[in-house]
Amino acid sequence: MPFHFVPGIHPPNPQADNESTGSAWWFVFIGRQLVLQQATLTPLQVRALAPLGLDARRTQYLGQLNGQPCYGAELPEDSVLPPQLVARELRSLYGVLANDWLDLAGLAFQILEWDRTHQFCGHCGTPTQAAAAERAKRCPSCGLSQYPRISPAMIVLISRGDDILLGRAPRFRPGMYSLIAGYVESHESLEACVVREVQEEVGIEVANIRYWGSQPWPYPHTLMVGFTADYAGGDIVVDPHELTDARWFAKHQLPDLPSEASIARKMINWFVGQS
Ligand SMILES: [Zn+2]
Numbered sequence: 001m002p003f004h005f006v007p008g009i010h011p012p013n014p015q016a017d018n019e020s021t022g023s024a025w026w027f028v029f030i031g032r033q034l035v036l037q038q039a040t041l042t043p044l045q046v047r048a049l050a051p052l053g054l055d056a057r058r059t060q061y062l063g064q065l066n067g068q069p070c071y072g073a074e075l076p077e078d079s080v081l082p083p084q085l086v087a088r089e090l091r092s093l094y095g096v097l098a099n100d101w102l103d104l105a106g107l108a109f110q111i112l113e114w115d116r117t118h119q120f121c122g123h124c125g126t127p128t129q130a131a132a133a134e135r136a137k138r139c140p141s142c143g144l145s146q147y148p149r150i151s152p153a154m155i156v157l158i159s160r161g162d163d164i165l166l167g168r169a170p171r172f173r174p175g176m177y178s179l180i181a182g183y184v185e186s187h188e189s190l191e192a193c194v195v196r197e198v199q200e201e202v203g204i205e206v207a208n209i210r211y212w213g214s215q216p217w218p219y220p221h222t223l224m225v226g227f228t229a230d231y232a233g234g235d236i237v238v239d240p241h242e243l244t245d246a247r248w249f250a251k252h253q254l255p256d257l258p259s260e261a262s263i264a265r266k267m268i269n270w271f272v273g274q275s
Helices: 015-021 099-117 190-202 263-273
Strands: 005-007 024-030 033-037 044-046 058-065 068-074 085-089 151-160 163-168 180-183 205-217 222-233 245-250
Touching: 005 099, 024 099, 033 044, 058 099, 068 099, 099 205, 151 190, 151 205, 151 263, 163 190, 180 190, 190 205, 190 222, 205 263, 222 263
Parallel strands: 024 068, 151 222
Antiparallel strands: 005 058, 024 033, 024 044, 033 085, 058 068, 151 163, 151 180, 163 245, 205 222
């Protein structure tokens, strides 16, 4: 099916009209689990959730997919699904669900998380209201606007000839290594973040920092920004608070790596494919 998604904040008609006139796509979550149709493993395409016995505690309009409205919805943790539906951890669906579906599910997850965590003004504590003209929550008392959060993080493939620097974080499964990564700090450029994180985590210097590509990662609102860099000096000194190990690997003798869905893996695959 071709995907043509147009983001929006106002349903084309009041939701009640949609319920009577046609179906919508629903990206329904129970915690981090996405609810899918058991038979097809695709998101729900229904007029409304209530006839399925589902009682959403929050709903957010996302936009239109091929002319049909799309909604994100959050169900209580103790919801009981009808037998034709199944809930799967969103992360487990990479490689199972088409990337276009995953992108919309990630968008729904992030918008729902933002709605859940911005019910009150962060400045004065007044309950927020949805802004009329943009995806924002506005405080009716002091006027503060709160937008969906996006947290930029850099990830860097450092090479030395045909070798790649890979590190192991304590949370990784046994034997797995990945690229060096870290969140951008306040008032810091992405390039400065690359230099700082590499220096902090593995103690080496890098040069020739080049943008590679980016990937949203909705856990819960990260934007991974990928760079490549050349080794420029120093010996590896691992920060034990961040990593349990870091070392150079020949590009044709790599250890266990992150999933194919991750930008880290895509960058490593790209480097290995370079002649
Ligand atoms: Zn306020």
